[in-house]
Amino acid sequence: MRDSYKKPVLKSLYFNQEVDRIPSLKGKTIAITGTTSGTGFIAAKIVAEKGARTLLLNRKTNRSNKSYDLLKEHYPKANIVNIECDLQSFKSVKKAAKTITDLCNDGLDVLCNNAGVMALKDQATIDGFDIQMQTNHLSHFLLTKELLPLLETAAEKRGEARIVNHTSISRYGVKNLESKYFEKRGGILGGNGSNILNKILLGMILINPRWYRYSQTKLANAAFTACLHEKLQAKNSKIKALIAHPGLAMTDLQDTTIKDGGMGAFMTGKMMGGGQTMEDGAIGIIKCIGDSDAMSGDFYGPGSGKMDMKGPVVKFGLEEFYDNRKTKDLLWTKSCEAIELDFKIE
Ligand SMILES: NC(=O)c1ccc[n+]([C@@H]2O[C@H](COP(=O)([O-])OP(=O)(O)OC[C@H]3O[C@@H](n4cnc5c(N)ncnc54)[C@H](OP(=O)(O)O)[C@@H]3O)[C@@H](O)[C@H]2O)c1
Numbered sequence: 001m002r003d004s005y006k007k008p009v010l011k012s013l014y015f016n017q018e019v020d021r022i023p024s025l026k027g028k029t030i031a032i033t034g035t036t037s038g039t040g041f042i043a044a045k046i047v048a049e050k051g052a053r054t055l056l057l058n059r060k061t062n063r064s065n066k067s068y069d070l071l072k073e074h075y076p077k078a079n080i081v082n083i084e085c086d087l088q089s090f091k092s093v094k095k096a097a098k099t100i101t102d103l104c105n106d107g108l109d110v111l112c113n114n115a116g117v118m119a120l121k122d123q124a125t126i127d128g129f130d131i132q133m134q135t136n137h138l139s140h141f142l143l144t145k146e147l148l149p150l151l152e153t154a155a156e157k158r159g160e161a162r163i164v165n166h167t168s169i170s171r172y173g174v175k176n177l178e179s180k181y182f183e184k185r186g187g188i189l190g191g192n193g194s195n196i197l198n199k200i201l202l203g204m205i206l207i208n209p210r211w212y213r214y215s216q217t218k219l220a221n222a223a224f225t226a227c228l229h230e231k232l233q234a235k236n237s238k239i240k241a242l243i244a245h246p247g248l249a250m251t252d253l254q255d256t257t258i259k260d261g262g263m264g265a266f267m268t269g270k271m272m273g274g275g276q277t278m279e280d281g282a283i284g285i286i287k288c289i290g291d292s293d294a295m296s297g298d299f300y301g302p303g304s305g306k307m308d309m310k311g312p313v314v315k316f317g318l319e320e321f322y323d324n325r326k327t328k329d330l331l332w333t334k335s336c337e338a339i340e341l342d343f344k345i346e
Contacts, residue, residue, distance in 0.1 A: 003259045005269040010250055014312050015279035019046055022290040026051035027158070029108050030289060031100060031147070033085065033140065034115025035071075036063040038251030039166070042282035043112060043289060044071060048078040050290065052109070057085035057096055057143075087115055087139035088125040090339060097146030107154030110289050111147050112164040113140035116217075118253050119210040119262035124186025129338060133181050136217035140165070141224060141335040145343040148239075155238035163228055164288040165221045165243045169307055173215030177223060177327055181216040182334035189213055192261065210262050219322055223331040226323040229297040231345040240296035242288035243318070247302040248274065248309035249281020276302070276310035283313045 030047045034040040035056040048054045048071055056071075058064035068082045081103065085096035100108065116136045123131045129138055144163055155161040181189060190209025221243065228241035250272050257263045275281075284300040294300075297318055303311035321327075336343055 003265075004255050005258060005265040005272070007250065008269065008273040008275075010272075010275065010277045012277045012279040014283060015277070018283045018313065019286065022046065022050060022286060023292055024051050025109075025290055028110065029053040029055065029104055029106070029154070030110040030112065031055035031057055031083075031108060032112040032114055033057040033087065033143070036061070036067045036252075038253060038278050039246050039249060039282040039285055040112075040114040041067055041071075042279055043114065043285050044080075045074060046282075046286050047289060048075045048080055051078075053079040054081070055100060055103075056080065056082050057115075058082065059086045060084045085143070087135045088127075088131060090127050090134075090139065090142055093139045093142050094146065097143060100147060101150060104150050107152075107157055108147055108150035108161065109154045109158065110162045110164060111144060111151060112166075112285055112289055113144065113221075114164075114166045114285055115140075116166065116253070117256060118170075119208070119214050119257045120260050121192050121262075122187055122189055122209065122213070124184075128184035128186055130181060130186045130189050130213055132213050132217050133220070134186075136214075137220040137224065138182070138335060138338050140221075141343070142339045142341070144224075144228070145339070145341065148345070151239050152237070159238060161239045162289065162294070163225075163239060163241050164285055165225045165241075166285055167221040167225075167243055167245050168214075168218040169245060169247070169309065170211070170215045171218040171222050171245075171322070172307065173211060174219055175321075177216060177219055177322075177330050177334075179330065179334055181213060182220075182338050184338075220331060220335075222319070223322040223327050224335070225299075226318045227328045227332050228345075229318065230328065233296060235346060237345075240294065240298075242294055242296065243299050244284025244288050244313075245299075245301040246281035246284055247276055247311070248272070249278050250275055251278045251281065274309055280310065287313060287315075 086092040
């Protein structure tokens with residue numbers, strides 16, 4: 001099986017003008033997960049370029065060392081810190097949060113929960129959870145809980161702070177969040193399915209267990225944002241909760257899935273021809289991080305903001321299919337149970 005695909009030639013259409021609109025971020029400290037490639041790498045680059053102290057939260061790998069070196073090469077004077085954070089391990093996430101707490105007496109202005117994996121095999125993490133749910137949502141839930149005091153400090157001192165989550169069009173792939181995906185059932189959540197992305201595209205997202213699990217995680221990202229927005233607004237907090245989706249962006253995400261057997265190389269090449277560059281895909285999170293007009297509860301994504309895979313980024317609101325009592329309660333209760341901590345915002 002091929003482990004990569006023929007990359008189509010795509011051009012960034014909106015990136016430069018959107019980045020020009022982001023003001024200076026001097027004086028801010030901004031943490032981003034998953035900056036070794038893709039949208040996280042691009043966001044880190046812009047945040048460093050705009051003058052923020054940039055905290056890179058990654059697994060300790062050659063990829064994290066290389067991406068750190070590359071950023072330092074681009075911006076030798078920038079204050080960039082590489083912090084080990086493996087989202088497959090709650091222990092590692094807690095350690096990263098402690099390092100950040102020790103480093104940021106003056107608060108944390110933005111936490112961008114960007115990292116993610118897509119349609120991986122049915123595997124358990126060291127903590128027993130589905131590898132996709134722990135990486136994409138549960139560890140970000142824990143990280144946010146641990147860093148909330150620092151975000152509060154920044155908000156009090158500098159007037160606002162932000163929590164930014166990254167979802168996907170795949171949030172539409174399931175109707176509801178289901179409790180079992182938040183439980184210690186990694187490895188027994190439907191198996192690996194067959195590689196039918198070669199045959200059908202969107203139809204398979206609904207039926208293949210790998211993609212079903214991915215959709216659960218991306219719906220969880222959206223529901224988490226809706227919960228944060230509601231809880232922070234209720235206590236008149238100056239912390240904003242925001243969310244973005246990147247459309248279909250040519251990053252390393254698809255390569256990782258191909259290597260794991262979740263998509264076929266040929267059809268991925270065809271599909272990516274209808275996508276956009278990773279720079280254009282990163283605009284949503286960059287606007288959530290730095291756009292002066294961004295408000296709590298805003299959702300940024302390409303096109304009409306719904307099913308669009310590419311196009312200019314527009315601002316729209318949280319959607320009813322996850323911004324409802326039942327979904328929000330399930331998300332919060334099950335996530336607290338998973339991290340074995342009560343996350344109170346009151
Ligand atoms: N690209 C798209 O079309 C698309 C569409 C919808 C949503 N998204 C979302 O966009 C976000 C960014 O993905 P991307 O497209 O930029 O893909 P990417 O290039 O593969 O980047 C993913 C990042 O997540 C990191 N990561 C994975 N597992 C991790 C772990 N256990 N601990 C810490 N970091 C980990 C990766 O680091 P390593 O080097 O350690 O693997 C990498 O830095 C994801 O949340 C994804 O769901 C992307």
